[in-house]
Amino acid sequence: xxxxxxxxxxxxxxxxxxxxxxxRASQSVSSGYxxxxxxxxxxxxxxxxxxxxxxxxxxxxxxxxxxxxTDFTLTISRLEPEDFAVYYCQQSGSSPRLTxxxxxxxxxx
Amino acid sequence: xxxxxxxxxxxxxPGGSLRLSCAASGFTFSSYEMNWVRQAxxxxxxxxxxxxxxxxxxxxxxxxxxxFTISRDNAKNSLYLQMNSLRAEDTGVYYCARxxxxxxxxxxxxxxxxxxxx
Numbered sequence: 001x002x003x004x005x006x007x008x009x010x011x012x013x014x015x016x017x018x019x020x021x022x023x024r025a026s027q028s029v030s031s032g033y034x035x036x037x038x039x040x041x042x043x044x045x046x047x048x049x050x051x052x053x054x055x056x057x058x059x060x061x062x063x064x065x066x067x068x069x070t071d072f073t074l075t076i077s078r079l080e081p082e083d084f085a086v087y088y089c090q091q092s093g094s095s096p097r098l099t100x101x102x103x104x105x106x107x108x109x
Numbered sequence: 110x111x112x113x114x115x116x117x118x119x120x121x122x123p124g125g126s127l128r129l130s131c132a133a134s135g136f137t138f139s140s141y142e143m144n145w146v147r148q149a150x151x152x153x154x155x156x157x158x159x160x161x162x163x164x165x166x167x168x169x170x171x172x173x174x175x176x177f178t179i180s181r182d183n184a185k186n187s188l189y190l191q192m193n194s195l196r197a198e199d200t201g202v203y204y205c206a207r208x209x210x211x212x213x214x215x216x217x218x219x220x221x222x223x224x225x226x227x
Contacts, residue, residue, distance in 0.1 A: 044217035047214060050215075057215075092213070098156035098212070098214075
């Protein structure tokens with residue numbers, strides 16, 4: 001079973017700053033089957049990135065994903081007020097079918 | 110517009126049963142693989158179950174295998190989750206989610222809350 005470890009647990013930043021979120025897998029994630037989601041309180045998760053680096057429809061270009069194998073990164077180039085939320089990485093393609101990381105909370109400093 | 114609406118959640122005693130439904134609209138439901146994902150209060154996301162577009166291939170998380178059953182009715186554009194032998198640790202919001210590119214969940218419902226408590 002692939003385990004995803006996200007770091008840091010909490011990131012305290014100011015609007016306009018750059019956010020770098022890490023997701024490390026215990027085994028190689030097959031063919032870039034790595035996605036990132038944003039979740040705000042009381043809302044369902046929203047897909048940001050799939051295939052490790054492709055932005056989902058309607059996602060601003062300040063969000064970018066990179067990485068391969070076991071190390072992946074979500075970067076938010078300049079934080080907007082609406083970006084303060086919890087972010088999850090997710091792998092698929094290996095048993096169990098989907099696995100989520102524990103999440104990184106991006107909070108206002 | 111793609112819409113997923115879950116219903117059927119509620120309060121149930123430990124050992125009890127509940128059936129969740131997810132009504133899909135705005136897309137060709139029979140062409141898409143579907144998942145149930147849950148979130149315990151204040152916790153992260155946990156995948157629960159998957160069903161292929163035809164309903165032939167089904168997978169479960171270890172934590173629910175043998176107790177939960179996923180199914181779908183493509184004629185009714187509906188996804189289901191039959192939950193038996195419920196435990197306190199099954200408490201949480203249950204989301205249905207549609208698979209997309211690279212098996213990422215591009216669309217989610219608003220969730221339905223299941224509370225297992227005596």
